[in-house]
Amino acid sequence: MSQHEEELVVLLLRDIYGDIVATVVDTLLKYGRLTLQLISRYSKLPLATIQRVLVPLVQNRFVLYWVDENASSDNATYVASTRNMYNIVRSGMFVSFVLDRFPDTSGAPDIVKNLLLYGHIRASDYLAAQSASQAAVSKNAITLLLQRKLLTTLRRHEFNPQSDLYMRIFNRRLAAIPRSKAVSEAKREVQAHAEATEEFNVLKRVHDDINDGLVAAANGNGSSSKRGHSLTGSSPSKTVDESAVLALNHDKFAVLMRAQILVHLASQRIGKVTAAVYGQVLDCMEPKLFRCVDNTDKAITITSLEVLRSLNANIKLASAIAVRSSKKRSKSASSRVSKRQKRRHGTDDSAGESDDSMGSSNISDVESSHRDDDNEEGDEADSDDKCANNTRMEHLNFHLALLSCNQNLPFIKKVGNRGGGEWTIDFDTLTARVRELEYDKLITQKQGAIACRLLRIIRDNGRVDEKQLARIALLPPKDIRSQLTALHEIGCLDLQEVPRGTDRAPSRTYYLWYHKPKCAYALMTQAVLKTMVRCYARVIEERGRRPSIMTKLLREDVRLDEVNMLTPAEREEVRRVRGVEERFIAHMAKLDKLVLIFRDI
Known part of the structure; x- marks a missing residue:
């Protein structure tokens, strides 16, 4: 806080x-x-x-x-x-994610908007307030949202502070351990802490069950069950438990936002086609990811075959891969075509001419040859399809190899050969690298390229004094001294004094510069939050400068018909105010992305 x-x-x-x-x-x-x-x-x-x-x-x-x-x-x-x-800032992002994954007519966006407004709702109360047809659509939408884990059920303990909840579990566990002379009080507390931590983690992961908030559907659920099965891959025999209390799953939305950031970074570093492949890999892993932090220790893997089956057929994988020997491939293809024509018409051109001259004399032989050609073309078409699938798998593995070849930015890592290739993602290492890249970009914008260069040198070498830093950077010490001071003022670098004697004289002291990422990111997050405060304060100030028009806009008749209820001058004023609001709100969304990178993922 x-x-x-x-x-x-x-x-x-x-x-x-x-x-x-x-x-x-x-x-x-x-x-x-x-x-x-x-x-x-x-x-x-x-x-x-x-x-x-x-x-x-x-x-x-x-x-x-x-x-x-x-x-x-x-x-x-x-x-x-x-x-x-703070999640109020991300309300628009939540609705945007749902609109991208569900059509507006499905009722899913309206459900999310109601949950953003009321916090939580009981499924039966929400369905009872609608007509029969609307209730059926909403019930299907809630089921799909629960299956995608965008919604979650709400328990009573989630209205309590986690610290108090943990202490209650700890005190109960400690009271259950009997006192004895053989066991000291410190050992009792250590054992109670271990048992309380395990129970508390189980309590936090109660929503990880795939059937959380779902019950067996009645027979004849029909098209809605099939639709849920096709979109989510879950069992079509499940529907929402109407007695469940529903709320938005903010942890799942953080997973989706992290995937969006990683795909954008892959697009910048490698290319759009490879980024599309990487986005599909993240989509395949999404059902197994429940939160960005405190995830299970078990590595989540995905195979190339699973990615290929779910990959969009319109994505041209070969267009982004440079073919090494296209001439040889074209020659081999043309030779296959010529051999196929020779098999149909003869062994050579003279044989083809003689077959043409005597073709009218033996019609049955011609018809039988046509049947043989048709069977041969069918076999060749099947072999061409298999060849195309194998070729697409090869191209897919090329893109996955591109994602895994960079050691400094490991988007993906190969762990086996099952299913054409088994892959996993080390999100901890990857997000740490994403933070470094984003922090370097901010330092370059604020302090310049030389300051960012010094920061990278210090990050790679640990604690460095000024002379060593100048020698590595190939810059004179007087030029880097001001840059180091500026980085120290914003919290990017810290200074450690190592005296060579007991008198701690400045002339006999080493001054070592070093970088603490966690502290630097926290200070940068506070600076970003301060900027967000000023942006929203400016929005409120712009509204306060025009109290009459803002008050008029609150009227219900003006909301329904602004064109006829407002004068041309008032409409121009409203357009100007809303333009200012949109610019600042969009800037706040960009700043929130930095908060997400440095703090929430």
């Missing part, structure tokens, strides 16, 4: 929910865990108002609550969750 992230979520909530909600959240962020009475005292709001405000905040899990098992419900404490509130 950081100051700039708190400022951003307070601005978002004030703009969406109003000043009272923002005041309550700001109070919780400022004072930490509070009871209902303390929130009322610090915010100077009535107790009844606080209770009404906490309802939507708890419903969206912007505020988590905790009730001690040995205390009454009046002693419930509340704590703000900045990470859940």
